[in-house]
Amino acid sequence: MEVKLKVYRNSWEQTRAGCYDFRLDAIPFQTARASREIASDFRYKEAFLRDRGLQVGYRSVSDDPRMKHFLHVGRLQSDNEYRKDFAKNRSQFHSRTDQPSLLQAKRSQQLASDVHYRQPLPQPTCDPEQLGLRHAQKAHQLQSDVSRLHPLP
Numbered sequence: 514m515e516v517k518l519k520v521y522r523n524s525w526e527q528t529r530a531g532c533y534d535f536r537l538d539a540i541p542f543q544t545a546r547a548s549r550e551i552a553s554d555f556r557y558k559e560a561f562l563r564d565r566g567l568q569v570g571y572r573s574v575s576d577d578p579r580m581k582h583f584l585h586v587g588r589l590q591s592d593n594e595y596r597k598d599f600a601k602n603r604s605q606f607h608s609r610t611d612q613p614s615l616l617q618a619k620r621s622q623q624l625a626s627d628v629h630y631r632q633p634l635p636q637p638t639c640d641p642e643q644l645g646l647r648h649a650q651k652a653h654q655l656q657s658d659v660s661r662l663h664p665l666p
Contacts, residue, residue, distance in 0.1 A: 536542075571577040574584065588594050608615065639646060 571580075574580045641647075
């Protein structure tokens with residue numbers, strides 16, 4: 514291991530002495546840096562030109578999905594739109610029909626009302642001149658207030 518390390522150091526010293534310049538401001542380093550910047554600039558411009566070519570084909574803002582998205586986001590973030598929607602919806606009241614309190618109120622109203630209890634008799638299917646039918650109609654008329662509201666035929 515020591516022999517390899519000595520050989521390595523010796524070859525390093527020879528390489529350094531062999532007119533290689535490892536300073537950061539050396540000409541080969543500067544040219545490499547400049548060529549890297551040129552290549553990076555070329556790649557940036559290439560991507561820019563490629564994306565610009567895609568944008569040329571749209572006729573209006575509504576055709577371009579990216580611009581449509583940006584406009585939509587701008588509208589959502591706009592304070593004026595928020596205030597206008599708030600003022601428009603402020604006076605509107607929306608209640609759902611399946612709310613427990615509303616269902617309970619409907620049930621209470623049905624119990625308080627006796628409309629379903631007071632129903633007229635169905636039309637007779639037998640001869641209207643029969644005595645039993647006339648007697649039943651008269652009894653129903655006496656027991657119910659329906660005769661005031663809906664007189665029987």
